[in-house]
Structure formats: C-alpha cells, structure tokens
Amino acid sequence: MRHEITLHVNGHEHRLQVESHHTLLDVLRRQLGLTGTKHGCDCGECGACSIWLNDRLVLSCLVLAAEADGAHVLTVEGLAASGEFAHLQEAFIEHHGMQCGFCTAGFLMAAAALLRENARPDAATIRAALAGNLCRCTGYHGILRAVQTASRMRR
C-alpha cells in the first residue's frame, strides 16, 4: 500500500510517496539520497542507522516511513551542516574515533544525543549511551576519548 507522507529532514520539508514496508532508512537513503546514514544489519542490532526522530535517537531501520509522517528528522548530514556539534566531529578526527568510517555517523548521532541531554557525562554514562553502536575497527578507545573531549570543549 502506498502512503503520502511529509517529512522535515535536516530542516527541509519533503512530500513523499512511500510503501507500507519502506523503513525510514530506505526513504532517507533511496528517495532523498542521504546516504550518510548506513545500512549495517537491517534489524536494529548494529546502530549504524542511528538518526534523530523528533529530537529522539532512533534506529531508522526499525521505523516504518509511514509512521514518521509529519516528523522532524536529523541525519548526520544535517548535524554536520548545522555546525552545532562541530566540536564533536573535530574530536572524532583528533582522537581517531573512526577508521573505516562506516559506523561513524551512528556514533555521532548517539553521542550528540547524549551531549545534548548531559553536557558533562562521566565515562560510564558515555559507555552506556554508546553501547548500542558497534564498531569493528577502532576498539572504541578513540570514540570514548572523542566524546570526553567534546564534553569538555562544550562549555
């Protein structure tokens, strides 16, 4: 079944035709060309597709596009364009919080969601907030350091 929906993505409004089975991830990547959000497992187990939906961190592979009608979506492209978390992005570069980079968008969205709620999280809080994101390259050490550094730079 086909649905007509409206999505506000990274500040832009889109009117879209979607099928019932299309996920938000499908629509972002295929219809809007926002490929920064990654497809790692398709069942909510790797975190690579993490985005913000109405200011909440969600796994976009587990959200049906039709359910998101009217919603505000922020992806890594929007996060980068806004500049609001440039210090977090810089910290990921400085501390080698990425190697292959495939999981990076998901980590950034999750880390940004944490820092917005809690400007000075301790290490245990950072770990808990990022426990749903898998990275096979970095061993997480650079990611943890990056988020700690970003939290100190913030204020």
Place this chain on the structure above:
Amino acid sequence: MNPVRKTQWLGRPFPRIEAGLKVAGGIRYLDDMAFGPDLVYAAIVHSTRPHARLVGVNTAPAQALEGVLAVLTGRDVPGRLGHALADRPILAHDRVRYVGEPVAVVAAVSPELAVAAAQRVKVTYEDLPGVFDSEKALRPDAPLLHPQVDEYERRAFVHPRAGTNLAHVCRARRGDMEAGWQAASTVLADTYRGAPIQHASMEPHGAVAQCHPDGTITLWASTQAPFVQQATIAQTLGLDPRRLHVRAAAVGGGFGGKSFVSIEALVVLLALALPGRPVKLVLQRAEEFTTTFVRPALLAHVRMGADRHGKLTALEAHYVWDAGASADALIELAWAAALAGTGPYAIPHVDLTSSVVYTNHTPAAPMRGNGMAEVHWAIEQHMDRMAAALGMDPMSFRLRNLIKGGDPVWDGQVMHATGLEQCLRQVAQAVRWQAAPGKPSSAGRRRGRGLAVMWSPVLRHMAISATAVVRLESSPAAEAIQPVVVEVGSPDTGQGFATLVVQLVSSLLGVPPEWVQLQPIDTARSSFSGPGLGGQLTWSQGNAIVRAVQDLRGRLLSAVAQAWDEPPGALDIVEGVIHSHASHRSLSLRQLVQEGVRLADGSVLRPELRGEGRFEPTAPDEAGDEQALGVVHFSTGAQAVEVEVDLETGTIDVLHIASAFDVGHALNPDLVVAQIKGGAMQALSATLFEQVRRADGIPLNVRLSDYHLATILDLPPTIEAVVVEVPQGDGPFGARGVSDHAGVGLAPAIANAVAQATGVRITAMPITPEHVWRALQT
C-alpha cells in the same frame, strides 16, 4: 636523494585525509553510489543443506513474476573460482557443500522483488552424509567433498591429496627430532582449539557490475584486492581480463573477508546476461555469516620439549584448518602457519605440518593475522605450561628462548634484527609483571596477569609485486595547486593507508600535502598490486611509492639541471619549487609543467612528468626447498593483560591491555597506535565472545544479537600501545606493517591470565564464562 632530509611529514602524527568527510557522512561506500534508473537488484538463492546432491532447480515460479529479469543457476556457469586452488563453483553445480552456498541468483527491478523471486526458486536436494569436524574429515571412511580435487587448477605451491578431504598440506622441518626429544628433560603435549569466527566488517559485502556496449564490464566492489578479483573472475568465466575493469569503492572494513572473490562473480554473470544494465548485490547481515567467509577453526596438536636449563629442544606441531567447502583462501595461511608455527623462538629441532581440510561449512578465509592469532593461541599457552612444568617464570622462560637477529630460521635463512625482546619487556613492565597481583575488587574474585609474544611472516607467496605511478598533471591557471596524481593498486580499507600515501609523496617529492591526489583504483588504469594481506601495505606499496617518487624527481631535476648547466645534486624541490643551491635560481613545478624549462639556446625542454616504481621483495634462494623461499621478513610484538575473574559466575573482566609491536619505523605514529589499540579490542572480542555456532552444518547464530561482538562496555579501563622501532632493512624508511598483527598475542595472554587467576586452563576459544565456570567445577 637524501632520505634523512626528505622526511618532512614522516614519523610524526598527520591527520587522516578523509576524516572530515567521514564525520559528515560524505564518504560513498558501494551501497551509497548512484547507478541511475536502469539499476537492477540481485538476490541469492542459498543452499539450505550442508551436503546434498542437487537434483533440480526449478526457476519457473521466480521467472513468472513481473519485474524479474534473469534467474541463473549452476547450469549456466561451468567454471570454479580460485586464485591458488580453483575449488569453488560460482553457483553450485551438481551438489551443494554448505548451508548458504549460492544455488541460483535472481535479478529484478527492485530489491524486494529480487528477494521474493529468490524465495520462489524451488530446489530439490538428495542429502549426502556431511563432514562437520576437520579430524573426522581426515578419516579413511569420511565422505568426500571434492573427489576430483587433484584435477582442479592450482598453483605450484598447493598440495592436495587425491581421494581425501585434504585440500593442501605443507610441512617445514629442521634439525633431528630424535635428538631434540633426547635432549629434553620435560616434554609436554596437548591440543588447542580455535573457534570459527566471522570478520563482521560493519559494511556488508556489496558489488555492482555493468556490461558496456563495447563488451567491457565494470565491476564496482567493496574489496581489499581489486586485481585479485579481476584475475580470478576473468579466469573462471573465460574472459579476457582486459575486458573486466574492477573499481574499488570505499571499504567499510575488510579484515581479510574482502581479500578474495566472494559474491562479486555473481553480479558479473548477471551483468553479462543483462547487457547495459547495472546489477547490484548487497548482502544481508545473515548472508555475511553463511555465504561469504569465516575465520577458520583450528585444531592444533602441539608437543614441545625443553632441557633442564629451560632451553627449548624440540617442537612438533600439526595445525589442522577447517577450510569449509573451499580451501582456496587458506593456502597462504597454511604456509604461514608452517613457516611461523614455532612462535618467535629459537628451537633447534622442529617438525611442523599444516593441513587444510574440507568440511561442509562456510568457506574460510584469513582474518587479521593470516592464521597467526590461532597459532599463537596454542604456542603461547603451551609456553606458559612448559614454564610451569620447568618451575620457571613464564617471562624468564620466554626470554631464554626468544629468537634474536642472526639466529637460523629455515635452511639458508637467518632472523633479521628485531625488537621482540624490547616488546616483551615493555608490556611486562606495563602490567607490573614483577609485582604482586593486584587486590581483587571483592571476595570471590581473583586477579591474574598473562603475557604472550608473537611473530608474523610476510610470505613471498602472497607478497606479489606492488607498483605505483606518480605524475604531475596540468591544471587550470586559476588554481593555486599543482596536482600530483598518485596511482596505486591497493585500496585503503580504513586503516589510513591513503593518508600515508600523501605523507610519503609530499615529503619525498617536496610538495605541500594538499597537492597530492590519490586516484581511486580502477584495474583498467591503476598500476597492478597484489592483495593487501598480512598487514604489508606500508611495506610493499610504500616501497613502490618511494621508488616512483624518486623516478619522477630524478627526471624533473636532471632536466632542469641540464637547462641550467648545473649538477643535479645542486638542485632540490622545496614546497613545490625547484631551487639551486649553487646559482640560487628557482623554478616552480607548476611553471615546469606548463611551460617546460628553457635551455641556453632558447629551445624548451619538457621532462616526462611521470615516475614509476615497482617493488618485488627478495627472499632466500628460490631454487631451494619450498620452505626456504617462504618468508620475506617477520613482524614481532608482545601483549600483556591483567584480568579479574568472578569464581562464582566465570565472568572475566579485562582490566588492562598493554601491546607493543616492532613496526620498524612509525611513519604515522597516531595511525600505528590506532591500529594497535583497535586490533587488541578486535582480538578481545574473538577471545571472550565470538564463535560461529553450528549444529551438523546448520549455522545457529547468524545475526548480531546472537553473535556477540565486543561493545564499548567491554573496553578495558586501561589500554595502551607501545611503539618499538628496530628498522626493517627493506622497508620504506625502515617501516614494516602492523595492522594485521595487532591482536595476535592477545588471546593467549588472556588465557594465561585466567589460568594464573583461577588455576584453570581454557584450551578452546572463546573463553566464555560458561567455559570458565565448568572448568572451575571439575
């Protein structure tokens, strides 16, 4: 050229060149690339049986669906894939040999339709008895997977045994075993098991192929080895390799799982069937576990002897690798295990056998370390047990036996200079090896420390030549930079190799880093290079780049020297400008590219703006015995850990990891440290959590919620990396690789620490709480 002076950007931290794109979601991996409205989507029909005769494949119900464009089966594809041993059908022929094997492949106008069509293909099987254990596979009455293995095409260093499941066996020997056992006062034998695990790169395998009107085919792939894929696929399909152009997309992790052909031949076949249309296949996560590759399970039988002074006298080991249904990807690994299967020790009498055995499992491929993590799991636990039997401290026992520069290795080969002992001392110091164990955090818990040393060979078999091209390109007048275009044949798979290329070229040529442009790899244009296996890119490809820059620089400077009537030695390039120390004249590279250089008679000289470099490793005399020609050099290192074990639950907390590797010369210390820490955590995950579980060939855990990967919660409170630098004689500025080796010693170090903490010895990976708990009950 004076290499000491030309190291401006080398040996110091240099930021990743692509990092800014990566934190903005701007890197395009295979599945992110656009291929237009004609794009067709593929889906695989998998075998559901571990071993069966293929009675029939009925594709009619799939073909009846509107929007299905092609369905191919093994009847359409006669050949078998393999770069060393051609033993894997692209699509199953008369039988299936593992669950997940491609039986048919479908192309349709949408991904959903392709999957629906694949589900409608009806496959009829007649089950055959299966082989699910590498030891049982070697029994005389075992069912055979490849009865004609000796007739398959293969390279000279592959040795299958006809009429058995032994796909390849190789052996390395020195000394006289009888004498070795007689000299021993202590002899210990045991068996160790390494579990099958999955590479689990975050980016699944993906490929797109398109057949063009001129008959050429482009294959875009997430690959570590574009030239290997080109050669292997072209040979199997009977194509002229020049017709097949492989383009490497950005790679979202590989670890060895993308170093061979897995699914790429399937899309090439569909592209040939659907000329003009790009065909895309991106695997689902479950298919990664069943249809691509796994790290092989290892069965290691080890027998070791030492004299009363703690000197090793003899080692006999048999490494038995579970290849699954295809052994092709394990041939070099088996050789590495034979040629480095002693661990980094000087032992006079050695007999090592390495066997690759067919079973009805998903085909195996090396994963980070080319078998060394598995081999050291056995050797480095055995060393601790020998030390205990001899009443020696494990570190002292290792120090007494470590191989040193000048010690004999195989016939005609001696060990080169190595920082191995320094690595061991550094990690021991980091975990306070000499001090009393730390106090556990509560009663019912115990602390222990463990250490392990390692070495890893670069084999001549896999160190195929590397080449590089560096050229100056003209650019529009408005642009401020003079492009320096670099072509290599091996892709950056995330470790940061592209950054190293920029550092090398800008330093050696004398140009700003932002001028250097690394071309994406296309086998139609790029210079040939072997696969990025064994953590050797820095060394092999780095050497080729150094030579290419020297070639280009020589051409430029000799032309200008001729024009100015000066010796070339008076000239240098600094920040993109040629200067003369003698006459103080100068000429920018940009001007040289655009206008050439004017000779005294007014004519213009235009030097060739292109340099080429080729690196082929030298190894001991090839005319000799096979084992002597194998190893080009070894990388060495050591790892140590401190753990705390809960005696009631068997849970292990790793509190501290210290790793030290001799990298020769760290051309980018930050990237080296990132590799060492990341590799340690990947190894921690394999040691404590990972195992592809199966019941009679049926995979049981094919999703990431059932297959446990380490998360950030598992990161130890302290993880440190020590960089040791004993220059590699034939490395670029003395460098050798590190990425592959970074986890090799971790598993035995953890096992040794658990043994020290609890008194129980876990010989089968992974060291789960259940294994520890059960061992504690007996």
